Amino acid sequence: MDVQETTASDLIARSTRCDVLKDFALPFTVKVYLGSMGLSNSGSDELIGWVSDLLYGNDVKRTEAAQSIVSFIDELAASRRKQSAADSMTYIVQAQVQGRCVTDEEVRGIGVLFLIAGRDTVAAALGFDMANLARNPEDQESLRREPTRIATAVEELLRAYSTVQIIRVATKDVDFEGVSMLKGDFVSCATMIANCDPAEFMCPDTIDLARQDHRYIAFGYGPHLCLGANLPGVRLP
Template sequence: MQSNPIPDHVPPGFVKDFNLFTSPGMAPTPNGDPHAAVASVHGGAPIFFSPRNTRDGRGTWVITRASDQRKVLQDLETFSSHRSIFSSALGESWPMIPLELGPPAHGVFRALLNPLFSPRRVEALERIVRQQASALTDRIARSQTSCDVMKDFAYPFTANVFLGFLGLSDSRSDMLLGRVSDLLHGNEVTRTAAAQSIVEFIDEVAAMRRKEPAADFMTFVVQAHIEGRSLTNEEVRGIGVLFLVGGLDTVAAAIGFDLAYLARNPNDQELLRNEPDRIVLAAEELLRAYSTVQMIRVATKDIDFEGAPIRKGDYVSCATMISNRDPAEFACPDTIDLARQDNHHTAFGYGPHLCLGAHLARREIVIGLDEWLARIPTFRIKDGTAPITHGGHVFGIQDLILAWG
């Protein structure tokens, strides 16, 4: 019996039993390939209704064509991003900013925060980012011939970059990583506790920077003004939470999928090792092929969208891992071509809500790969081990044990 009722307005012909959490290939699986699993939808209808495509089992319309996803993501008036995903876990309703704001507030906050993540600002941060990557890879290279990449490198690297952006030491890294993991991958109890702990951390840092200003991200936020006023406590919190949650898991997952690919493809690994100038282009192709984020929008009015009867309040899924395997957009989309040109992927979203931290995320990924390849000898997945991959709102990989020597 169907456990998730299908809304009356959804015709039976539009219903497909699919979701990004537990469909074959996307549940936690040794050596799984969730990206190939989602790519299979391109053999069917361009839009369908999945009764179970969210963590809570709520149904969504699934948009498979990249061109259709761009239409949805560009239209803020019809497809809203305001869901209070994080705060709802605490029984509250403040938005993550600017992601969950609509116009005109979205534009106001976007204009405020854009300079913090501009290419020039990211270039200025590169020294700190490279220091973090080189310190971690040096430690691994000196003392080990294998490691759990996610625990020993990818997650500590992204957490330390975040803490450095806040002007804090690495001592809080383990705490942050544990809370983000519980939030994104735990059960209802652990997610609520993790959300509360993250809020407390952001509030603590904000309070500290109000008393002790420094040349860092949080000081800028607590001292900022919009429309002639200071930001409220909830607005400061919403900005800090988005940067924390959005910046840690997604970038770490990207690095993990990239290193897993290179471990399985020694020729490409050797190419990037011998010609590091290719890493920037290769990173874009790996972002396309191993995109990690599903974006959910909420219909603000009834609309027949490309033949689908979407009604006000319906959830609409724009999964980057689907659009970036669209054969109408990319030649041989399931083939990883590290020299692919004109790679107009949407791994960081599209339209007005294009990821604010995309420039920083790109530099973290490129620098992480560069430092890893410069210090770690030819590596492979350790014999007798198998990385676990999983789907979800953010695709991920764990138990990725690499060995060398």
């Protein structure tokens, strides 16, 4: 069984009801991370707790969680330097950039980014996807009959339910379409609105799981393209 199947099987064995985000999506994303690092799932609950505290806890919990995560990454990196394995951390510690080895600080940053950025984003996407399928049982049946269509369906759901907004900071006072923004103001640029542009997408408000036009910008574009843009294509199907 793969991670999706084992996570779902464990959940079904415990109950016929669940909170998709809490009971499936979050454990799934963390287990994928642990697997990519060559680790067992035994520490998944602890890791879920650390990340939750880091993202949503108070100042004390955030500090403690950050220290725990950094220690976890540092210990794993040190272990892989001594004994390599066929996993992502070994690849990271052995990587070279412009002819030099990556530093401890860079290894730590990559390890933390991989964990944090790939957790809530993928989990949120799974939540939206499952909610949409729950509301549309005919789509469920269609994908069960033709599982080869799942990858295409994921692309359409990413267009319809882009989960990340980019917060930017105004560099000067500006008036835009009657809205005043002062220098230093935080501005939410909801770029995912472009995914509903009728000039680009036919019937953009209709979720068509067979849609072939996948020119959405759920992951940004240009120099702001998300580093994890390929992750959902691997994890969500």
